Amino acid sequence: MSAAEALKAARAAGVHIGIDGDSLTLEAAAEPPHAVLDLLSRHKADVLALLRIRENDRSGADWLAFVYERARIAEFRMGLSRAEAEDRAFDCCVVEWLNRNPVRSQPGHCLRCGEAEDAHAPLLPFGTETTGHAWLHSRCWSAWHTSRRAEAVAALSSMGISN
Numbered sequence: 001m002s003a004a005e006a007l008k009a010a011r012a013a014g015v016h017i018g019i020d021g022d023s024l025t026l027e028a029a030a031e032p033p034h035a036v037l038d039l040l041s042r043h044k045a046d047v048l049a050l051l052r053i054r055e056n057d058r059s060g061a062d063w064l065a066f067v068y069e070r071a072r073i074a075e076f077r078m079g080l081s082r083a084e085a086e087d088r089a090f091d092c093c094v095v096e097w098l099n100r101n102p103v104r105s106q107p108g109h110c111l112r113c114g115e116a117e118d119a120h121a122p123l124l125p126f127g128t129e130t131t132g133h134a135w136l137h138s139r140c141w142s143a144w145h146t147s148r149r150a151e152a153v154a155a156l157s158s159m160g161i162s163n
């Protein structure tokens, strides 16, 4: 069992973990299961390290708070099961990570295959005005998006967040 798995078990039990100095803070609607507390205390140093990872302007603890909040909204406001709420929250996290780590490219060439546009395959701008655009052939978008998503999943999992 790793620190990431301990975090996941805590989330599954509805325990929200934060950091205060060198301590973990726990927040839960009900008394957390003993097994979860035991896991957290055994992996405390590694859990603290995960929560302290910083990426851009966000820490592991910020991401954890984000995913926890999204799961709570999905479960209590949208009435999803805990498992569905966790899945949805993780997807929100991936989208948030992609928005916070946008990729921009110049319009002359496809970001995926590197080729220019031609009459049959124009280059299209993907993204938003605020994040900037990545230019791709429509046939290249799906593979590009899949690899971007994998990048987000890897970054989140390095901070102990997985689905």
Ligand SMILES: [Zn+2]
Residues within 6 Å of the ligand: 110, 111, 112, 113, 114, 115, 136, 137, 139, 140
């Ligand atoms: Zn292309």
